[in-house]
Amino acid sequence: MSTKDPVRIEQLNWMEYEARMKEQQPVVFIPVGALEQHGPHLPMNCDELIPREISEDVARTINGLVAPSLNYGYKSQPRTGGGNHFPGTTSLSAEAMILSVRDVVMEFARHGARRLVLMDGHSENTMFIIEGIDLALRELFRDGITDMKILRIGYYEFTSASTEKVVWPDGFPSWPLEHAGVMETSVMLYRRPDLVDMTKLATDVPAQFPPYDVYPVTFENLPTLPRSGALNSAKLATAEKGKLMFNEYVSGIALAVTDEFGLGKKLK
Ligand SMILES: [Zn+2]
Structure with missing residues (x-):
């Protein structure tokens, strides 16, 4: 049996949540994923699981909170995800996706959150x-809420050149x-x-293509x-490479979030 996880918003009761929002102004992470085929060797939740687990580890480091993920994403495209015609791939329209993000951002703003991270997978x-x-910020500005800061992070953009050489010795x-x-297979x-x-x-x-x-x-x-739905070979994937990348994403994102939100003192 797993135990209560203090970084998971949905596991707190509303009074604990309200107190943390008021007293600590935590950074709130919102993982944004997809239900999308990932070839014959991977499950369909990679794009949700990886950004959520990175968010949880970063939140533990900086005393943040992680919201439930947006589990469905925009339509898979052939040159980036195989395409939306694969069985299992289950997607939202652009309007539904945009309004889901807008609404969730505005809800956290209503609770008092002013520092958000949209962690995209x-x-x-x-x-x-x-x-x-953008839509949420415009509405919030009109309502007089002007102190909101939001980061959108594609976690894979935190891959360093040296890690890239280790993970893809024949070229990225x-x-x-x-x-x-x-990358996804290793992680x-x-x-x-x-x-x-x-x-x-x-x-x-x-x-x-x-x-x-x-x-x-x-x-x-x-x-x-x-x-197969995979776009490249995962033959070179290993758990060691996954550990190297995952840890690099967690530490790089923790530093970026600390810097952007001025949390320097809290990290030590
Ligand atoms: Zn993916």
Whole structure:
């Protein structure tokens, strides 16, 4: 049985929550994920699980709080996630995504939160998260709330050049092609090896795409799309690499959040 986790907002009662918001002004992390196929060897929750676990570890370091994730993301695109036509991939429209982010940001603002981090695990979400933040900030400004600060973080952007060389000794492919590739597979092997099956690695990779998009998204219209749903090989993935990357993301993001929100003293 697991025990109560003091960084998880939904495990607090409302009075504990209210007191923490009032007395400590904690940074609130909102993981934003997706339910999306990740090839034959990974589960469909990678884009939610990884940013949530990073958020939890950062929150523990800086005495922050983690909100329940937004579990569904914007429609998977062929060149970054295989495409929305795969069974299992379950997505929101742009409007639903934007308004979900706007509403959640405004709710935390109503509770008194002034420091938020939207921790994104699914690249297709980026612009819709930004739009949701922008709409929320405009409404809050009109209501006289002008002291809100929000970070949007794609955790993988915290990969250093030296880690990149260790993880991809033959050269880094690209973040879009990394869908179900070495990074996500390694981090999952480190954090949740029970959810990874390395005997089922895709063999129809790396994906080769023309430099444009084709709609409607169908397998017929995308003859070079790997049928496995992975876009690159995860053969080089290991739990050790996952640990290296995960720890780099947690420490890099903790530093950035500390710096942006002026928490320097609290870290020590
Ligand atoms: Zn992913």
